Every structure is written in C-alpha cells, then in structure tokens.
Amino acid sequence: MCKVGDIIVVEECKVGNKDIGRHSFIVLSTDKGEIEGLSFDLVCNLMSSLEGKSEEYAKKKLSYPENMPYSPSEENIINGHGKEGFIKAGVYFMFNRENTNYRVIGNVQIELYIKLMEFIHNMDEDDIRYIIDNL
Amino acid sequence: MNKNQNLDNNYSKRQGDENMEMTKTDFQALDVNFILVHGRAISSQEVLEDVVPVNWSDDVLNGKYEKKTIIKSKKEEDK
Numbered sequence: 001m002c003k004v005g006d007i008i009v010v011e012e013c014k015v016g017n018k019d020i021g022r023h024s025f026i027v028l029s030t031d032k033g034e035i036e037g038l039s040f041d042l043v044c045n046l047m048s049s050l051e052g053k054s055e056e057y058a059k060k061k062l063s064y065p066e067n068m069p070y071s072p073s074e075e076n077i078i079n080g081h082g083k084e085g086f087i088k089a090g091v092y093f094m095f096n097r098e099n100t101n102y103r104v105i106g107n108v109q110i111e112l113y114i115k116l117m118e119f120i121h122n123m124d125e126d127d128i129r130y131i132i133d134n135l
Numbered sequence: 136m137n138k139n140q141n142l143d144n145n146y147s148k149r150q151g152d153e154n155m156e157m158t159k160t161d162f163q164a165l166d167v168n169f170i171l172v173h174g175r176a177i178s179s180q181e182v183l184e185d186v187v188p189v190n191w192s193d194d195v196l197n198g199k200y201e202k203k204t205i206i207k208s209k210k211e212e213d214k
Contacts, residue, residue: 005162016178024189028165043167048186061185076208078200091182092170105195106204113162128174
C-alpha cells in the first residue's frame, strides 16, 4: 500500500516497450481511473538524481520547464541518498498497483509536495505528458 | 485551462486567519483528469534522457529503516 506523498521505488519500469529499470517516484494519486480501456490506481512523478553531476549540468537540467529541483532535506527517508535532484513534474507515470513491483521507502515533506503542486499548476499544457506503458 | 482544484484547497488552509494557528494540510491528491485532459500520452524515452536513477542504499531498498521512517513521519505530522 502507498499513499499520496510517498516516495516509492518501482522495479522494471517501462517506457514504450523498453524496460528502463528501477526508478523512484513521488505518489501523486492513488485514485482509481481508466484510460484507453486500461485501469490504473497509481499516478506518480519520476525522481532524478544530480549525484556526480557538475553545477553546469545541474543548472541546464533545472532550466527545463518540466523539471523541479528538490533537496534531500525535503525527504523523510532514514539514511537517504543525501543528494540534490529534480522531479520530472511534467511526466506522469500511470501504474496499476496490483501489477507493479514497488516498495515505499519514505515520503516527501508536505512543503515540497505543496511546492510540487504549485509547480504543476503553473506548467504549460504542452509540457504535460503521461505514460501508460506500465498498465 | 482546468486548474488543479486541490491546490486551491491547500492555499485556503495555508492562508487562513492570521490569529489562528497554522496547521499542516494533508497531502491532497492530484486531479488526474487534469493530466489526462490537458496532457498527451507518450511512449518515447526522449523525455527521460536527462533522468539519472536515484541511488538508494541496499538497506533503504530492503526496508531496514522503514519503521524508523514511519515514526519520523508521524512526528513531523504532529508538529
């Protein structure tokens, strides 16, 4: 089980017909829904790390309109990774929990979640994309 | 554009009355219809080219600290 605001790790995520491996997500919704005849009950934003990247690299990635920066202090995870990162706020992964191999490892601080909602609220529609390949 | 109504709920709770104690809000779920109506489906990895997986330790992934994390979260909620 997971809830809104949780950080989860999903094994074997797919985009298209390709397995992109293990990734971390922030849970945005656990409401049931259906798209193109496929059921989902989990909607998430992908998290990305900036570990080992130069300041220039980080600045460039954070300039993209769909990327929202976050600090490890905004996570509630004991012994977390301690690195800066960003959230792909413009890309939404849809999952069906029953068919998804995932684990809850913590959650984000409410202030970060509110900031994320504000960020999404202000995004251009052209930057909003969703992925249903995991359904 | 159909704005995310849940955001408005968070704001109304946050602004509140200046004399009232500010309380934390719940994690309001995203209005998924907003995403489905205004967004578009993709099956290309191009948008993820800049993504680097977050590197968690094996202990975190195995749930070693799960109980402590839950306790810590509850303490944060109680503040």
